[in-house]
Amino acid sequence: xxxYLPYIFSQLIQPxxxxxxxxGTAVGIIFGAIPGLSGTMAVMxxxxxxxxxxxxxxxxxxxxxxxxxxxxxxxxxxxLGIPGSASAxxxxxxxxxxxxxxxxxxxxxxGMTASxxxxxxxxxxxxxxxxxxxxxxxxxxxxxxxxLCLVAMTMVLAISKGNMxxxxxxxxxxxxxxxxxxxxxxxxxxxxxxxxxLLGGLGMIVVLTGIFAVSHILVTFGKGFGKPPEVSRExxxxxxxxxxxxxxxxxxxxxxxxxGLGIGFLPGMGSGLSNLVAYSTAKNGSKHPEExxxxxxxxxxxxxxxxxxxxxxxxxxxxALGIPGDSTxxxxxxxxxxxxxxxxxxxxxxxxxxxxxxxxxxxxxxxxVLLMQALCKxxxxxxxxxxxxxxxxxxxxxxLASAYVDSGNLYKCGMMMVFAAVGILMSLSDLPASPLIxxxxxxxxxxxxxxxxxxxxxxxxxxFTRPVSGVLMVIAIICIFSPIIKPLFGKLKKKKA
Numbered sequence: 001x002x003x004y005l006p007y008i009f010s011q012l013i014q015p016x017x018x019x020x021x022x023x024g025t026a027v028g029i030i031f032g033a034i035p036g037l038s039g040t041m042a043v044m045x046x047x048x049x050x051x052x053x054x055x056x057x058x059x060x061x062x063x064x065x066x067x068x069x070x071x072x073x074x075x076x077x078x079x080l081g082i083p084g085s086a087s088a089x090x091x092x093x094x095x096x097x098x099x100x101x102x103x104x105x106x107x108x109x110x111g112m113t114a115s116x117x118x119x120x121x122x123x124x125x126x127x128x129x130x131x132x133x134x135x136x137x138x139x140x141x142x143x144x145x146x147x148l149c150l151v152a153m154t155m156v157l158a159i160s161k162g163n164m165x166x167x168x169x170x171x172x173x174x175x176x177x178x179x180x181x182x183x184x185x186x187x188x189x190x191x192x193x194x195x196x197x198l199l200g201g202l203g204m205i206v207v208l209t210g211i212f213a214v215s216h217i218l219v220t221f222g223k224g225f226g227k228p229p230e231v232s233r234e235x236x237x238x239x240x241x242x243x244x245x246x247x248x249x250x251x252x253x254x255x256x257x258x259x260g261l262g263i264g265f266l267p268g269m270g271s272g273l274s275n276l277v278a279y280s281t282a283k284n285g286s287k288h289p290e291e292x293x294x295x296x297x298x299x300x301x302x303x304x305x306x307x308x309x310x311x312x313x314x315x316x317x318x319x320a321l322g323i324p325g326d327s328t329x330x331x332x333x334x335x336x337x338x339x340x341x342x343x344x345x346x347x348x349x350x351x352x353x354x355x356x357x358x359x360x361x362x363x364x365x366x367x368x369v370l371l372m373q374a375l376c377k378x379x380x381x382x383x384x385x386x387x388x389x390x391x392x393x394x395x396x397x398x399x400l401a402s403a404y405v406d407s408g409n410l411y412k413c414g415m416m417m418v419f420a421a422v423g424i425l426m427s428l429s430d431l432p433a434s435p436l437i438x439x440x441x442x443x444x445x446x447x448x449x450x451x452x453x454x455x456x457x458x459x460x461x462x463x464f465t466r467p468v469s470g471v472l473m474v475i476a477i478i479c480i481f482s483p484i485i486k487p488l489f490g491k492l493k494k495k496k497a
Contacts, residue, residue, distance in 0.1 A: 004353045008360050011056045020061040021361075025368050028068020033380065034391070035076045038085035039069015040328045041213050045398050047335050048205055048405040055339040055354060060361050062335060066328050067119060067365040070311060071373070074111035074304055075380050078104065087307040090279035094292060094299025101295050108380065109241035110297055112373045114304035117253060119366035122261050122312025126319075127359035130348075133320035137345040142452035143463050145321075147472035149446040152323055153439055154479035155266060164482070170431045173422075174439025177202055184448050197411050204334045206403055207440060210416040212433050214399050215423025217392050249301045252282045260306030264313020264325050278306030311362065318343055319355050322445065327434050330441040 011017055024046075031042040042065040050058035073088035074095060081096035083089045091111065098107040140148075153171055180191045181201030192198040246253070256278040263274040282302035283292040292299050314325025322344035324330035333343050341351055348355060403416040426433065453462065464470045478485065 004356045007353045008357050011060070011357055012361070012364060014057075017057055017060050020057060021064045021365060021368065024061045024064030025068040025365055025372060028065040028070075029072035029075075029369065029372065031065070032069035032072030032085060033075035035080065035083065037069075037395075038073065038087075039066045040085075040331065041216075042066070042069050043328055043331050043335075044205070044209055044213055045395065045402055047331065048402040050335065051338060051405065055336075055341060056357060058335070058339055059354065059358055062332060063358060063361045064365050064368075066332075067311065067362055068369055070308055071112075071115040071119065071366070071369045073307075074115065074300070075108070078107045078111060078300075079381060087275055087310075088303065090275045090303035091300055093279070094294070094296050097293070098295035098297075098300070103295065105377070106241060106245075106297075107295075107300055108373075108377055110245070110300045111304050112370055112377075113241060113246065114253070114301050115308045116366050116370040118257060118260055118305040118308030119311050119369075120363050121257065122264070122309040123315075123359050123362035123366065124312075125261065126312035126315045126362075127356060130316050130319045130355065130359070131352075133316055134345040134348050137321050140345075140468065141466075142449040142456065143466050143469040144472065145449040146446055146453055147463060147469040147476065148321065148323055149442045149449070150476045151472050151479070152442055153435065153446075154476040166429070166431050167435045170426065170433065170435040171439040173426075173431075174436035175443050177207055177436075178440045178443035179447075184444065185451055197409075197415075202415075203403075203412060204331075204440070206412050206416045207419050208331070208437060209399050209402055210419025211423035211426065211436065214396065214416060214420035215427060217396050217399070218420060219424055219427055220388070220392060245297065249298055252285075252298045252301050253305050255281060255285070256302040256305040257309045260309030261313040263306070264310030265316055266313075266325070274310045275303035275307040278302040308366075312359075315359065315362070319347060319358070320345060322347075324438060324441060327437045330437055334441060 012021075027046075028039050028042050031037040032039050043062050046065060047062065050061055053061070069085070070087060073083060073085040074091045077083045077088045077091035078095035078099050081092050083092055095107050095111065098104070176191075178201075180198055182189055182199065189199055259278045259281060260274040263277060279292075279299060279302050282298045283289050286292065286296070286298055288296070310326070314329045317323045317325050318329040318333060322333065322342070324333055336343060341347065341354060399416065400413050403413045404410065423433070426436075454460075462469075463473050
């Protein structure tokens with residue numbers, strides 16, 4: 001890694017890269033703070049604008065959007081009691097009550113510091129471990145990669161909100177959409193209906209922006225906008241946090257960091273789960289659990305450290321294995337592929353400088369986010385008062401522009417609106433979007449590796465007789481049948497009781 005430091009430093013001090021880093025961080029914080037938006041949506045919307053950039057510049061800009069969005073999500077949780085994204089749900093439970101008690105400055109300061117600690121140190125650990133994981137991945141064959149892709153999909157199913165079968169339906173839609181175009185083996189067109197625009201497959205931007213972003217914008221427009229929320233600016237002066245406050249919650253910080261890093265590493269999990277697990281762990285391990293839910297500082301430290309530590313954890317499988325740790329890293333894998341960077345074990349041999357640039361950029365942006373939030377804390381309420389009808393109209397224009405930039409023709413803009421209709425139907429049916437995103441990104445790898453496995457050894461039992469793939473297949477099967485297994489364990493516990 002040390003040999004790449006001159007390259008990394010030269011990229012980070014370039015004026016354009018510095019400008020895009022600051023701009024991306026600011027935009028990401030705004031997207032993260034406003035309920036309904038997120039850092040993932042920011043990356044998705046601005047990704048087509050990076051196609052003409054150099055790969056290093058594009059990486060710095062997209063990572064700044066992502067880190068800013070993840071770190072800014074707690075702002076709405078504290079000041080409104082409404083999470084900016086799923087990664088900050090648990091922060092609401094103590095962040096908003098603390099703000100109501102006149103401690104908004106302290107609650108925001110805890111959120112800022114926790115976000116910095118989680119992101120900064122997880123990026124350092126990710127940079128140190130990623131190449132080690134890649135070295136191990138060199139021993140993996142197509143059987144292991146197929147099983148790993150399957151595990152990533154099934155893990156998302158296992159934690160799908162509500163009915164797991166709705167998560168399965170969303171996954172199947174993603175797989176179906178990913179198979180449109182030429183087959184990777186015999187180059188036969190599939191599901192193209194003699195349409196020349198479908199021969200190259202469905203573009204990632206067109207599908208995901210339509211289903212994930214445009215549908216959300218249209219549904220929000222349909223429901224109508226109320227008055228901008230009333231947010232008090234009282235008690236926002238000063239930083240509001242001392243070193244003693246950090247020392248008192250040091251055990252919670254370390255435990256939550258390890259939880260976030262571990263859950264982030266697991267394919268398909270990410271910050272949406274880590275913040276809930278960390279909050280529950282902190283509450284159960286607290287000497288005063290009765291204070292949680294009423295403004296306990298640990299109730300902010302735990303979820304915010306964990307959801308940001310998941311960033312570094314998710315980047316390890318993304319870089320070393322080419323497997324996304326969450327929906328945002330899935331988007332980044334697709335974007336980096338367009339820039340000629342194939343994530344996986346060989347990326348350290350072919351483009352090690354770019355990979356380490358990613359981890360260093362995350363650490364630098366984490367410090368930049370802390371600085372920007374500390375300086376601009378008193379203006380956070382104004383972010384939440386931006387008129388919704390103005391912002392969502394601008395976002396819709398950006399979505400259409402993104403589809404046009406991605407394809408160069410208006411046909412894909414119309415196709416994106418079709419997928420927006422699909423997204424609206426999914427929203428009405430309560431189908432989660434995350435399984436679809438992961439399935440759409442992973443299906444080409446799953447299909448190619450599975451075919452390679454059967455060409456090498458035409459026996460399905462090979463997936464279970466090889467140690468690594470066998471363990472992964474068992475995990476996938478357990479995840480699939482978890483709705484049946486969990487009630488059985490519950491009944492056994494009741495009988496023992």
